Each structure stands twice: as C-alpha cells, then as structure tokens.
Amino acid sequence: MPPRVKICGLKRPEDALTAARAGADYLGFVFFERSPRHLTMTDAVRLRDRLPHGPERVGVFVDPDFALLSAAVDALDLDWIQLHGDETPKFASLVRARFGLNVIKALPVATVADVADARRWYGHADALLFDAKPPATPDALPGGNAVSFPWELMKGQDIALPWFLAGGLTPDNVAEAIRASNAPALDISSGVESAPGEKSAEKIEAFLKAAKSPI
Numbered sequence: 001m002p003p004r005v006k007i008c009g010l011k012r013p014e015d016a017l018t019a020a021r022a023g024a025d026y027l028g029f030v031f032f033e034r035s036p037r038h039l040t041m042t043d044a045v046r047l048r049d050r051l052p053h054g055p056e057r058v059g060v061f062v063d064p065d066f067a068l069l070s071a072a073v074d075a076l077d078l079d080w081i082q083l084h085g086d087e088t089p090k091f092a093s094l095v096r097a098r099f100g101l102n103v104i105k106a107l108p109v110a111t112v113a114d115v116a117d118a119r120r121w122y123g124h125a126d127a128l129l130f131d132a133k134p135p136a137t138p139d140a141l142p143g144g145n146a147v148s149f150p151w152e153l154m155k156g157q158d159i160a161l162p163w164f165l166a167g168g169l170t171p172d173n174v175a176e177a178i179r180a181s182n183a184p185a186l187d188i189s190s191g192v193e194s195a196p197g198e199k200s201a202e203k204i205e206a207f208l209k210a211a212k213s214p215i
C-alpha cells in the first residue's frame with residue numbers, strides 16, 4: 001500500500017486543490033506567527049469554503065492555548081490537531097477530550113532514543129510525526145526547516161501508532177526515504193515550495209507521483 005501523504009503549510013486554495021487532485025490524503029495549515037506559512041484567522045475563514053473535500057484537514061500548532069485551537073477548528077473545520085511544540089502527553093489528552101478530534105504529536109528526532117520517546121504518547125495521541133530536530137540557530141522554526149534526520153533510524157521500529165516521516169523530504173529523495181524507513185505516511189512542506197511559504201504546483205505533483213509509486 002502506498003504511503004499516505006500530508007502536504008503541509010498550505011495558504012492558497014489553488015495549492016490545496018492541486019494537492020487534493022494529485023492524491024494528498026491530508027492538507028496541513030500552520031498557525032504559528034513566526035512561520036512564513038502562518039495562516040491568520042481571517043485568511044483561514046476565507047479559505048474554508050474554497051478547500052477541496054476529500055483530504056483530511058490538519059491544523060499545526062506550537063504550544064497553543066485552547067482559544068487558538070477553538071478558533072482554528074471552527075475556521076477550517078479541522079479533522080486533526082498537530083502539536084509541534086513542547087506539549088505534554090496530558091495536554092494532548094485534554095485537547096482530544098475538549099475537541100473530540102484526532103491528535104498528531106510531532107517528535108524531534110536525532111537519535112534512536114528520540115524514536116523510543118514515542119512510547120510516552122501511547123494513549124494520548126492518535127498519530128506521531130517524526131521530524132528532524134530544528135537547527136540550533138535563533139531563527140529556526142519548530143518545523144518546516146527542510147532538514148532531514150537519518151531515515152534508517154525508523155526501520156524495524158515497532159511503533160504502536162500510525163506515524164509520519166517528516167523533515168527535508170523532496171520529490172527527488174522521497175523514494176529513498178520510503179525504502180530506508182518503511183514509513184506508512186509522509187509529511188512535506190519546504191520540499192514542495194518555490195520560496196519559503198510559496199507552494200509550487202509542479203513540486204506538489206512531482207512529490208505525490210514519486211511518493212505514491214516509488215520505483
């Protein structure tokens with residue numbers, strides 16, 4: 001079965017449509033002011049009725065409060081909440097209970113010990129997203145940095161939740177990433193952009209083609 005694919009950091013309806021037509025399973029929307037992919041609530045409300053039906057909608061947040069989550073859930077009719085900060089398992093459980101939505105917890109990975117951290121989230125999250133640790137620079141974002149971790153760290157891991165491989169994926173390296181990691185799902189943002197925050201239709205199509213039919 002081909003991996004499921006999340007195209008993250010969408011801001012324009014035409015990019016969401018391209019992703020859906022090309023076979024994306026999830027569309028990701030970032031609510032983090034410092035990101036070039038940040039969606040204001042006004043833009044989110046405008047986007048809602050212009051989004052394709054089919055792919056599930058994921059809101060991406062960094063240590064959010066419930067007011068932000070509530071506004072974004074309503075604005076985009078979200079299916080999933082992705083927690084991409086320093087949230088605790090208890091907070092993830094509270095989010096699930098409050099909104100009745102699925103939660104993806106992003107985990108920063110550099111070593112195999114970071115992958116083992118997955119266990120802490122069993123019973124609290126519905127899926128995990130293994131992403132590279134952000135670079136140690138003041139302007140680095142918690143995600144969306146176009147940085148990979150060694151994909152082989154995931155091979156043979158017994159992860160008891162659905163999981164995404166993320167970080168530095170591109171149309172050119174995704175076939176190798178799937179081979180090396182056996183990932184059941186993939187997440188990409190920078191690798192389908194022409195500039196930070198600007199999605200490229202050609203790259204979205206190329207990524208989905210390569211991800212859904214690796215050689």
Ligand SMILES: O=C(O)c1ccccc1NCC(=O)[C@H](O)[C@H](O)COP(=O)(O)O
Nearest residue numbers: 008035143144145146167168188189190
């Ligand atoms: O993409 C962002 O700008 C972002 C900002 C703050 C927190 C999370 C963010 N992205 C989350 C994602 O799921 C990205 O798709 C993931 O980190 C992979 O990004 P990339 O390496 O650019 O493909």
